[in-house]
Amino acid sequence: MKESINWGIIGLGKIAQKFVSDLALVDGSKLQAVGSRGLDKARDFATKNRAKEAYGSYEELVQDSKIDVVYIATPHVYHAELTHLCLDHGKSVLCEKPFAMNIDEVRGMIEKAKNKNLFLMEALWTRFIPATEKLLELIGKGTIGELRSIHADFGFKAEYDPTKRLFNKSLGGGALLDIGIYPLYMAQLILGSPDSVNANAHFGATGVDHSLGILLGYENDKQAVLHATLSSTTQTAAWIHGSEGSIYMHPRFHHCARLSVYKEHQEIESFEIPYIGSGYYHEIEAVNHSLYEGQIQNPKMSWDDSLKLIELLDRVRDQVGLHYG
Ligand SMILES: NC(=O)c1ccc[n+]([C@@H]2O[C@H](COP(=O)([O-])OP(=O)(O)OC[C@H]3O[C@@H](n4cnc5c(N)ncnc54)[C@H](OP(=O)(O)O)[C@@H]3O)[C@@H](O)[C@H]2O)c1
Numbered sequence: 014m015k016e017s018i019n020w021g022i023i024g025l026g027k028i029a030q031k032f033v034s035d036l037a038l039v040d041g042s043k044l045q046a047v048g049s050r051g052l053d054k055a056r057d058f059a060t061k062n063r064a065k066e067a068y069g070s071y072e073e074l075v076q077d078s079k080i081d082v083v084y085i086a087t088p089h090v091y092h093a094e095l096t097h098l099c100l101d102h103g104k105s106v107l108c109e110k111p112f113a114m115n116i117d118e119v120r121g122m123i124e125k126a127k128n129k130n131l132f133l134m135e136a137l138w139t140r141f142i143p144a145t146e147k148l149l150e151l152i153g154k155g156t157i158g159e160l161r162s163i164h165a166d167f168g169f170k171a172e173y174d175p176t177k178r179l180f181n182k183s184l185g186g187g188a189l190l191d192i193g194i195y196p197l198y199m200a201q202l203i204l205g206s207p208d209s210v211n212a213n214a215h216f217g218a219t220g221v222d223h224s225l226g227i228l229l230g231y232e233n234d235k236q237a238v239l240h241a242t243l244s245s246t247t248q249t250a251a252w253i254h255g256s257e258g259s260i261y262m263h264p265r266f267h268h269c270a271r272l273s274v275y276k277e278h279q280e281i282e283s284f285e286i287p288y289i290g291s292g293y294y295h296e297i298e299a300v301n302h303s304l305y306e307g308q309i310q311n312p313k314m315s316w317d318d319s320l321k322l323i324e325l326l327d328r329v330r331d332q333v334g335l336h337y338g
Pocket of ligand 1: 023024025026027028029048049050051054086087088089091109110111136138178184190191
């Protein structure tokens with residue numbers, strides 16, 4: 014068995030810095046190299062985070078023969094192209110969410126990973142957070158009876174800067190792809206793919222969505238009521254309601270550390286379930302495990318899960334008329 018899994022990172026922005034701090038906590042992981050569009054930036058990041066190599070382009074990084082898996086942490090619009098670049102150079106890939114800009118891009122990435130027999134996963138870290146595992150266990154053993162609905166929101170007041178990723182349409186900006194993906198993912202995880210999608214969005218001056226309300230309908234009287242916004246800080250919690258009670262995922266639900274079970278408005282039980290580091294630890298461990306096992310997809314965040322998620326994002330975009338060039 015290989016002594017360690019050697020990681021490379023592409024795109025040295027905010028999330029790359031958080032990720033790399035957690036990578037240092039995971040046994041059997043090594044930071045082999047980092048790649049940036051600028052060599053000075055790559056060198057600074059490498060020194061600070063003890064990467065063995067620093068490259069001034071993504072194309073150079075993928076040629077490093079020591080790298081097993083590349084973490085892609087660029088704006089969404091480059092996810093598909095860079096995944097292909099990595100797979101074409103024999104590297105496995107963990108790519109940030111959203112996996113790509115639409116279902117056609119995601120299908121192409123999966124097809125390539127399948128043909129090359131290489132591991133590929135969307136970095137939907139929420140799936141690997143211990144409290145999410147506990148939630149699924151509680152639901153599975155019937156703690157709240159038959160599932161009925163999920164209410165989830167994700168909102169923060171973002172500083173308005175039309176050039177920055179969040180508000181820049183050419184970089185795939187907007188609330189849905191950045192944060193709306195989390196309530197949607199939670200609905201998909203708990204209730205599956207919906208029969209109907211209704212959504213309403215407010216667009217800002219740069220043409221990206223600032224706020225969205227989404228209503229998903231399922232057969233047998235099930236619903237998801239979801240909200241995402243860049244215009245105000247909202248609770249960012251999730252309620253999962255069943256015929257016999259409810260589970261509250263405390264803020265922020267996408268990396269929750271506490272769950273409460275309610276019956277008839279009374280909290281009857283609660284669980285403290287800490288995550289390690291900033292929470293990215295768990296997805297990194299899952300990727301390492303898959304690579305050691307020779308898996309090309311992880312069963313907890315499979316290619317099918319990513320296809321269903323991007324299909325849902327595409328359906329919401331169709332509803333509200335959110336188109337990227
Ligand atoms: N899982 C999570 O919790 C989480 C949290 C935040 C963001 N994300 C996801 O991670 C991705 C990156 O988000 P972020 O907040 O880290 O973004 P960011 O701070 O803007 O960093 C993105 C990095 O991508 C690279 N890049 C390549 N082409 C670029 C371009 N044309 N313009 C700007 N940057 C470019 C840059 O790195 P170099 O200059 O080094 O090349 C930049 O530093 C997004 O897809 C986002 O959805 C995930």
